[in-house]
Amino acid sequence: MSTQSQTAESPANEPNRDPVLVDDWHVVARAKDVWEGKIMKVRLLGEDLVVWRHEGRVMAWKDLCIHRGARLSMGWVENGEVVCPYHGWRYNCEGACTLMPAHPDQTPSKKAHAIVHRVEEKYDWIWVSLGDPQHDVPPFWQWDDPAFRKFQAGPYYYRANGFRTIENFVDASHFPYVHAGLNGVQANPDVIKPYKVYRGEHGLYTDEIHVFQPFGDHRGRPVNSGYTYHCFRPLTAYFSKHTVLADGTGGDDDRFCTFTTVQPVEENESVVWLGIAINFGPELTEKDILERQDQVFEQDREIVESQRPEKIPLDLREELHVRCDRLAVEYRKWLKEQGLTFGAA
Numbered sequence: 001m002s003t004q005s006q007t008a009e010s011p012a013n014e015p016n017r018d019p020v021l022v023d024d025w026h027v028v029a030r031a032k033d034v035w036e037g038k039i040m041k042v043r044l045l046g047e048d049l050v051v052w053r054h055e056g057r058v059m060a061w062k063d064l065c066i067h068r069g070a071r072l073s074m075g076w077v078e079n080g081e082v083v084c085p086y087h088g089w090r091y092n093c094e095g096a097c098t099l100m101p102a103h104p105d106q107t108p109s110k111k112a113h114a115i116v117h118r119v120e121e122k123y124d125w126i127w128v129s130l131g132d133p134q135h136d137v138p139p140f141w142q143w144d145d146p147a148f149r150k151f152q153a154g155p156y157y158y159r160a161n162g163f164r165t166i167e168n169f170v171d172a173s174h175f176p177y178v179h180a181g182l183n184g185v186q187a188n189p190d191v192i193k194p195y196k197v198y199r200g201e202h203g204l205y206t207d208e209i210h211v212f213q214p215f216g217d218h219r220g221r222p223v224n225s226g227y228t229y230h231c232f233r234p235l236t237a238y239f240s241k242h243t244v245l246a247d248g249t250g251g252d253d254d255r256f257c258t259f260t261t262v263q264p265v266e267e268n269e270s271v272v273w274l275g276i277a278i279n280f281g282p283e284l285t286e287k288d289i290l291e292r293q294d295q296v297f298e299q300d301r302e303i304v305e306s307q308r309p310e311k312i313p314l315d316l317r318e319e320l321h322v323r324c325d326r327l328a329v330e331y332r333k334w335l336k337e338q339g340l341t342f343g344a345a
């Protein structure tokens with residue numbers, strides 16, 4: 001909640017405006033859903049935005065007209081400009097007001113400007129930063145590799161905290177329970193062997209973590225899988241799953257890679273965006289692949305939405321940690337070091 005002393009001029013000081021998140025990149029839409037000449041309304045870190053496209057270029061602005069605070073999302077695009085629905089002020093792609101129809105001869109002042117945010121189009125998503133990112137959008141290493149087919153799954157809407165969602169994504173010990181019969185066997189849960197967590201140029205990553213999966217991917221065949229997890233950013237993670245068919249009939253090169261980024265709509269409301277890269281099973285269709293993802297993420301949604309407290313506790317004395325939670329422990333420490341308060345208990 002804002003207090004009286006906090007103003008629009010000092011957003012980084014508000015409790016929900018941590019620099020680690022404000023100065024980060026967040027996906028707010030699929031690129032293909034942002035059409036020429038159409039305004040899309042999205043929400044990020046508790047702030048309403050408009051996203052629109054003109055001649056290929058994508059803009060993301062605060063959903064607010066500087067004149068009297070009307071919502072630009074109720075307006076429209078005309079000749080490559082956003083028209084405010086209240087008094088018809090027009091804003092060009094730079095966000096500058098070009099026309100105040102009640103005073104067509106008057107040059108709008110420099111202050112008559114939309115509140116413009118940085119945008120990148122990458123991996124077929126629209127990434128927005130509300131601040132000044134000091135780093136690039138994280139790597140999706142297989143994106144340019146023709147040996148991998150790429151798919152977008154989701155988005156999945158979780159009434160849950162984004163950090164709990166990421167922690168769930170990098171947790172191998174829930175498979176036999178939450179994904180029984182798919183990613184694990186409830187009657188014979190995997191023993192998670194010790195693994196290490198490292199810090200590198202792109203955040204945290206692990207050794208390969210081995211599990212048995214009776215229906216480990218869309219082939220529907222038992223596999224032995226090795227997960228290498230990465231937490232690139234507080235809300236962006238990835239794994240490369242090295243799968244070997246349990247009956248020994250396949251090769252050793254099969255990889256199922258998943259890149260996920262969570263859009264923090266509010267502290268406990270998230271949109272999960274998923275990119276998949278896969279170098280096996282060319283006969284399998286996109287439908288086969290997405291159906292299985294939908295099933296797995298629906299199972300995860302139910303469990304993550306049930307967690308209490310909803311916000312992720314960053315004090316390690318809260319909740320209990322065992323050896324298999326090593327990555328989660330390092331993740332929580334890392335979030336705390338970065339000064340996270342939004343969504344943190």
Ligand code: FES
Binds near residue numbers: 065068069085087
């Ligand atoms: S509020 Fe937008 S033009 Fe007046």
Ligand SMILES: [Fe+2]
Binds near residue numbers: 168169174178179296
């Ligand atoms: Fe899961």
